[in-house]
Amino acid sequence: MGTWLVKKSYRATYEGLLQELGRELDTAILEGNAASVNFLTEEIHKLEDHARQGALAHTVVGAEENKELSMGHEVEKEHTETIKWLIQKLSPGPGLTDAISKQLLDEAIDRIAQDHLKELSDYYTRLHKMETEAKS
Numbered sequence: 001m002g003t004w005l006v007k008k009s010y011r012a013t014y015e016g017l018l019q020e021l022g023r024e025l026d027t028a029i030l031e032g033n034a035a036s037v038n039f040l041t042e043e044i045h046k047l048e049d050h051a052r053q054g055a056l057a058h059t060v061v062g063a064e065e066n067k068e069l070s071m072g073h074e075v076e077k078e079h080t081e082t083i084k085w086l087i088q089k090l091s092p093g094p095g096l097t098d099a100i101s102k103q104l105l106d107e108a109i110d111r112i113a114q115d116h117l118k119e120l121s122d123y124y125t126r127l128h129k130m131e132t133e134a135k136s
Contacts, residue, residue, distance in 0.1 A: 017047055029090050029104075041103045065117075071124035072113025073106075083108045 021044050028036035087104050116123040 018044065021047065029087075037104075041107070044107065045103075065121075068117055068122060068124050069110070069113055071128065072116060073109055075124055075127065076109045076112040079109065079112060080105065 021040055025037065025040040025044065028040055083105055084101070087101055087108075113124075120126065
């Protein structure tokens with residue numbers, strides 16, 4: 001998921017693999033190649049699962065990172081309609097199934113959350129605090 005999941009010596013390898021798979025996935029989406037989109041999405045999830053389980057990092061994700069990412073996923077769901085629109089716009093023809101669209105949507109939401117967590121590791125805790133204070 002994010003760079004905090006892997007030890008420093010594994011960051012480049014993990015991020016490089018994830019970026020390469022992401023570029024290939026983008027190309028497959030633009031070409032409307034549903035089989036490649038499905039395959040690459042599964043490969044990205046496998047890589048993320050390995051990182052989460054410590055197979056690449058030889059470490060376990062901390063409770064705080066999991067908490068922040070879970071909070072982030074829930075918050076970033078506010079972008080669902082925009083992401084769905086973008087997926088449809090970039091997907092020529094009927095190549096994308098609902099299952100693949102759902103996978104892409106979840107991945108996009110997680111990537112938005114990860115981008116924020118790269119900036120501030122407690123981004124969503126701070127956001128929650130700010131929103132709570134604003135409402136009172």
